[in-house]
Amino acid sequence: xxxxxxxxxxxxxxxxxxxxxxxxxxxxxxxxxxxxxxxxxxxxxxxxxxxxxxxxxxxxxxxxxxxxxxxxxxxxxxxxxxxxxxxxxxxxxxxxxxxxxxxxxxxxxxxxxxxxxxxxxxxxxxxxxxxxxxxxxxxxxxxxxxxxxxxxxxxxxxxxxxxxxxxxxxxxxxxxxxxxxxxxxxxxxxxxxxxxxxxxxxxxxxxxxxxxxxxxxxxxxxxxxxxxxxxxxxxxxxxxxxxxxxxxxxxxxxxxxxxxxxxxxxxxxxxxxxxxxxxxxxxxxxxxxxxxxxxxxxxxxxxxxxxxxxxxxxxxxxxxxxxxxxxxxxxxxxxxxxxxxxxxxxxxxxxxxxxxxxxxxxxxxxxxxxxxxxxxxxxxxxxxxxxxxxxxxxxxxxxxxxxxxxxxxxxxxxxxxxxxxxxxxxxxxxxxxxxxxxxxxxxxxxxxxxxxxxxxxxxxxxxxxxxxxxxxxxxxxxxxxxxxxxxxxxxxxxxxxxxxxxxx
Amino acid sequence: xxxxxxxxxxxxxxxxxxxxxxxxxxxxxxxxxxxxxxxxxxxxxxxxxxxxxxxxxxxxxxxxxxxxxxxxxxxxxxxxxxxxxxxxxxxxxxxxxxxxxxxxxxxxxxxxxxxxxxxxxxxxxxxxxxxxxxxxxxxxxxxxxxxxxxxxxxxxxxxxxxxxxxxxxxxxxxxxxxxxxxxxxxxxxxxxxxxxxxxxxxxxxxxxxxxx
Numbered sequence: 001x002x003x004x005x006x007x008x009x010x011x012x013x014x015x016x017x018x019x020x021x022x023x024x025x026x027x028x029x030x031x032x033x034x035x036x037x038x039x040x041x042x043x044x045x046x047x048x049x050x051x052x053x054x055x056x057x058x059x060x061x062x063x064x065x066x067x068x069x070x071x072x073x074x075x076x077x078x079x080x081x082x083x084x085x086x087x088x089x090x091x092x093x094x095x096x097x098x099x100x101x102x103x104x105x106x107x108x109x110x111x112x113x114x115x116x117x118x119x120x121x122x123x124x125x126x127x128x129x130x131x132x133x134x135x136x137x138x139x140x141x142x143x144x145x146x147x148x149x150x151x152x153x154x155x156x157x158x159x160x161x162x163x164x165x166x167x168x169x170x171x172x173x174x175x176x177x178x179x180x181x182x183x184x185x186x187x188x189x190x191x192x193x194x195x196x197x198x199x200x201x202x203x204x205x206x207x208x209x210x211x212x213x214x215x216x217x218x219x220x221x222x223x224x225x226x227x228x229x230x231x232x233x234x235x236x237x238x239x240x241x242x243x244x245x246x247x248x249x250x251x252x253x254x255x256x257x258x259x260x261x262x263x264x265x266x267x268x269x270x271x272x273x274x275x276x277x278x279x280x281x282x283x284x285x286x287x288x289x290x291x292x293x294x295x296x297x298x299x300x301x302x303x304x305x306x307x308x309x310x311x312x313x314x315x316x317x318x319x320x321x322x323x324x325x326x327x328x329x330x331x332x333x334x335x336x337x338x339x340x341x342x343x344x345x346x347x348x349x350x351x352x353x354x355x356x357x358x359x360x361x362x363x364x365x366x367x368x369x370x371x372x373x374x375x376x377x378x379x380x381x382x383x384x385x386x387x388x389x390x391x392x393x394x395x396x397x398x399x400x401x402x403x404x405x406x407x408x409x410x411x412x413x414x415x416x417x418x419x420x421x422x423x424x425x426x427x428x429x430x431x432x433x434x435x436x437x438x439x440x441x442x443x444x445x446x447x448x449x450x451x452x453x454x455x456x457x458x459x460x461x462x463x464x465x466x467x468x469x470x471x472x473x474x475x476x477x478x479x480x481x482x483x484x485x486x487x488x489x490x491x492x493x494x495x496x497x498x499x500x501x502x503x504x
Numbered sequence: 505x506x507x508x509x510x511x512x513x514x515x516x517x518x519x520x521x522x523x524x525x526x527x528x529x530x531x532x533x534x535x536x537x538x539x540x541x542x543x544x545x546x547x548x549x550x551x552x553x554x555x556x557x558x559x560x561x562x563x564x565x566x567x568x569x570x571x572x573x574x575x576x577x578x579x580x581x582x583x584x585x586x587x588x589x590x591x592x593x594x595x596x597x598x599x600x601x602x603x604x605x606x607x608x609x610x611x612x613x614x615x616x617x618x619x620x621x622x623x624x625x626x627x628x629x630x631x632x633x634x635x636x637x638x639x640x641x642x643x644x645x646x647x648x649x650x651x652x653x654x655x656x657x658x659x660x661x662x663x664x665x666x667x668x669x670x671x672x673x674x675x676x677x678x679x680x681x682x683x684x685x686x687x688x689x690x691x692x693x694x695x696x697x698x699x700x701x702x703x704x705x706x707x708x709x710x711x712x713x714x715x716x
Contacts (some may be wrong), residue, residue, distance in 0.1 A: 067618070070650050071643065083656040088573025154570035154612065163704035171667060191507045199509075203516050207524075215528070223605035225536045227613045232527045240520070276516060287582030289590075290613055291600040296531055301525075362587050366579060366617035437617060440592035444620050445648045451618075452650070 011191035030120070035396045037122035043397055045109035046390060047480065048137050048475050052101025055144075057469050059094035061462045063087060068455040084148040092159040093147045096143075099157065099237070100168065101140040103378065106386040108136075108175055108247040111198050113393050114252055115179055118195050119186035128178045135171035139164050155216055155226075157234035162217040169209055176202045181449050193268040197248035200276060204240040208233055224291040238377055239279035246385045247275075247314060250342045253392055254321055257335045258328055263320035267313050275310035278303045285356035285476035288365060304356035311349040318342050331492040333408045337388030340416065342381035348373065363438060368451065368458075369430025372423050379465075380419045387411070387472065394476070395491075400484030402475060403489040409493060411472040418464030421457065429454025538548035538603050545708050554707040558607040565699025568692050570610060572654065578622045579614030580703065594628065595621040596705065598712050604705045619651060626704040635697045636689050637672050641679040660685055670694075 062079070065072060066087045071080055080084055116123050123129075143160030146152070151161040160168070179202045183195070212233040215221050221229060255262050262268060284292070284300025322339065329336050351373060354360055364370060391408065395401045402408060429451055436447045478484060485491060540553040558566065569575070582596030590596060600623055605611045614621075629635065637644060640658050642651040658672070663686045671686035681687050689697070 067650060068654065070652055081653070081655055086572060086654070086656070087652040088576060089571075092573055093574050150571040152571060152573060154573060154575045154610070156575075156615065180509075191508065191512075196512060199512055200516050203513060204520055207520065213530070220609055221532055222536050222538065223608070223611055224602045224613065225532055226611045228531055229528055232523070236523075241543070273515065276519035277522070279528060280520055283523075283527055286615060287613070289587045289599075290581050291602050291604060292531070293535065296527065299526060316549075336608075358587075365588075366615065370615065421631070438589050440589040444593070445646055448650055449648050472568070 025134060031117070032396075034116050034120070034122050035113075037126075038116050041123065041126055041133065042109045042113050042393065043480065044130065044133045045105045045112070045136075045261075046394065047476070049102050049105030049109065050476055051141060052097050052105065053469055054473055056097035056102055057462075057466050059090050059097060061459065061466060063091045063094050064455070064459045064462050066090070068459065073275045083150070088149050089150065089152065092152050092154070092156075093144050095157070096147060096159055096370060097140065097144055097479050100143070100160070101137075101400065103242060103386070105136065106383075106390070107201075108132075109201070110249055110386060110389045111175075111179070112394065113389075113397075114194055115182045115198060118252070119182055121182065121185035121187075123182070124180055124185060125178050125366065128174050128181075132171040132174035132178070133166050133172070139167035139171060142167070153217065155230055157237055158212060158216060158230070162213070165209075165213050165217065169206065169213065172206050172209060176206050179476065192252075193262065193265075193272065194248035194252045195253070196272050197244035200272070201241050201244040201248070203341060204236070204244075204280075205481070208236050208240065218375060227287055227290060228284060228292060228296060231286040235252050235283040235286065236280055238405065239275075239282060242378065243275070243279065243384045243432040246341065246345065246382045249385050250318060250338055250345075251391045253334055253338050253389060254318055254342070257332050257338075257392070258322065258325040260321065260325070263317050263323075267317040269379055271310045271313040271317065274306070274313065278306040278310065278385045282307065282352075282356070285361070288356075288358055288361045301358070304353050306351055307349060311346055311353075313503055315342075315346040326432050331494055333402075333412065333491070333493060334388045334392040336412060336493070337384050337391065341381050341383075341385035341388060344384065348376040348381055351376065363434035364430060365434075367430040367437065368454065369434060372426030372430055375419065376423055376425070380423065384415065384419075387415070390476070394479050395487065398484065399487050400479065400482055401454045401487060403478050403484045404475065405491050405493055407471055407475045408491065411468045411475070414464050414468030414471065418461045418468060421464065422461035423452045425457035425461065429457070507594055535602050538606050540606065540700075541603070541710060543707055544710050548707075554709065555604055555607050556702075557706065558609075558702065561695050561698035562702045563609070563699075564691075565697070565702075566608065566610060566694035568696040569599055569612065569699055571608060574622075575612040575614045577616055577651070578612075578620065578625045579617055580611075580621065581613045582623050583707075590621065592653035593620075596624050598706075598708075600705055601709060601712055603711065612652055622700070622703055623705050624703060626701040627706050630701065632697050632701065633673070636670070636693060637675065639693060639696070641675060644676050644679050654693070654696075656695065657690050658687050659690055661665065662686075663708055 062085065070087070083089075112123065112129065139160075143164040146161040146164055147159050151163075152159040153161060158165075179198065183199065212229060215229050216226060216233075220226060251262060251268070281303030282300055284297045285304050288297050288301075290297070318339075329339055355364055355370070355373060391402065432454070433447060433451050436442045436450055540555060542548070542550075543552045543554045555669050580600075582598070582600045583590045584599040585591050591598070605613075634645075636658075638651075638652040641653055641655070643653075644647040663671075663684055667686050668688045671688050675681075675687070
């Protein structure tokens with residue numbers, strides 16, 4: 001156990017540039033060297049990720065507005081009639097730019113920095129990462145233009161046309177190889193829980209992405225097998241790629257910022273392996289009532305219910321770690337974004353479990369409720385966790401602090417209220433829609449009409465989120481230009497309640 | 505144990521491949537090579553196979569369906585009688601099963617019903633002219649519809665002689681072409697409508713009892 005304590009992320013009190021002497025000082029210098037070695041690849045992935053976040057947000061707003069005002073008369077006609085801005089193209093373009101352009105790039109950036117810090121080694125093989133970053137962005141660009149240009153595959157989460165996916169696969173493989181090389185650079189001894197998750201993510205995703213390309217695009221499997229392969233893939237992109245990276249970040253930053261180790265090693269291990277086993281089986285619950293033998297779907301429902309183990313174990317572990325330190329949420333942007341993300345992880349996972357039950361699924365399947373669930377996971381959990389990670393990592397790479405606490409506040413509150421409003425309207429509106437759909441006495445056009453007020457609410461939530469993203473992108477741009485505050489004193493929402501160190 | 509890369513990878517491999525085998529390999533082995541069957545209906549012609557082949561225009565229309573993201577609002581699956589109102593709404597006479605989809609090179613089961621299910625749209629709406637008008641100007645048929653218009657699949661052109669027999673008729677004034685012009689489908693629109701008209705999964709199959 002002592003071994004565990006030692007190699008858990010250390011309190012950041014020593015990270016203040018002013019204070020330490022002797023051993024702590026050389027430790028600090030080492031960290032600065034490691035951070036400096038990450039600068040170029042991490043900032044490249046982050047900057048391109050934020051670029052795609054803005055594009056993806058614009059596409060989201062357009063798609064959202066088109067859902068309730070299909071012919072919106074006051075808009076320029078080309079927005080209504082242009083082939084490439086048709087709803088059926090903008091919607092998958094939104095999904096792919098935010099999933100691959102934003103979330104994956106933000107995840108890889110965070111992964112690089114966490115691996116370097118946790119392996120206590122300077123980044124080697126930077127060219128591999130830079131080639132990967134270029135391939136990735138070219139792949140996403142070609143893919144997005146392909147979707148808007150009418151080459152979408154219409155396979156959910158795999159819409160990028162087959163001529164762009166190999167590029168993404170190659171890029172991904174390079175990141176995976178780099179991660180393994182980096183892992184061999186570490187000093188012998190303990191492997192921290194975040195590293196299990198990172199290694200898992202990096203090991204699982206190329207396999208998923210490779211197999212699904214072969215079985216759906218290269219040599220398509222027959223009939224409704226395509227459906228099960230599709231959802232095995234799409235659900236695992238969330239479960240075995242984004243979730244492990246999000247949890248790796250939460251497991252790293254929560255102890256780091258509050259300055260105390262993770263509560264329990266054993267809970268961490270249980271949470272990791274139960275996630276690996278059960279999450280991977282979940283995909284079939286997207287096809288309840290679909291054209292498949294019932295046993296396939298039932299196996300996925302059972303696995304979905306078993307997800308209660310990893311979810312509650314992780315929630316408990318984080319909660320007990322946070323105990324006594326909740327007041328730090330008032331001051332630390334990193335902590336506030338990440339703790340919010342971690343709480344949303346628990347909530348969205350429990351919601352997902354309930355949605356896999358046939359009785360509730362009968363109502364929520366095929367409605368906006370599911371769209372709400374997807375944003376709950378990808379945005380409220382993953383994206384917010386990535387924002388939190390960036391608030392910690394970026395100042396250490398560019399040697400200046402975030403320029404303005406009020407910009408961070410605007411970012412937090414706009415995205416916080418934006419996503420909560422979105423979840424509210426899609427969840428309630430989705431249930432409403434589902435009950436009406438299941439009542440054959442209600443004409444279909446009435447069901448369509450009843451969703452409109454909720455969809456207008458969703459567009460409004462999108463405006464809030466857009467404000468948050470623009471503010472964040474501007475703030476990030478100032479950081480790239482080194483226009484932040486002088487390094488040394490982290491930019492906080494307000495001064496810490498007690499003068500204990502370790503907030504950033 | 506958890507500090508060694510090979511051990512970690514072995515654990516990750518085992519957990520991951522359990523699901524890969526369970527959700528991908530086994531279903532593929534069990535029902536991944538189904539064949540069409542002789543239509544079991546008494547009224548069927550000898551040698552009439554179901555599901556019917558997907559060829560020519562229909563296959564081209566499937567591509568148009570994919571390119572324009574119809575799947576994001578329309579499902580193509582009918583749940584069993586006891587689940588939801590799929591059958592009561594007249595979207596099918598029976599649940600759909602794996603064999604229904606074996607002829608299509610890409611399957612659009614869908615996950616969202618912003619619009620109605622299309623499993624049997626070719627049974628419900630058999631008039632190509634109706635589909636063309638609906639695709640060109642959805643709100644000229646259903647004023648409350650939120651479907652995007654697919655006007656870009658149609659050409660507005662000057663009427664030559666008698667005019668085209670395919671031209672969309674009876675459009676309300678706000679959608680009608682200028683005098684002397686007509687609206688005719690492009691090849692893509694014809695293919696898409698051929699595909700929609702081909703969606704008829706109401707034939708009986710030996711593995712599905714009627715009304716199930």
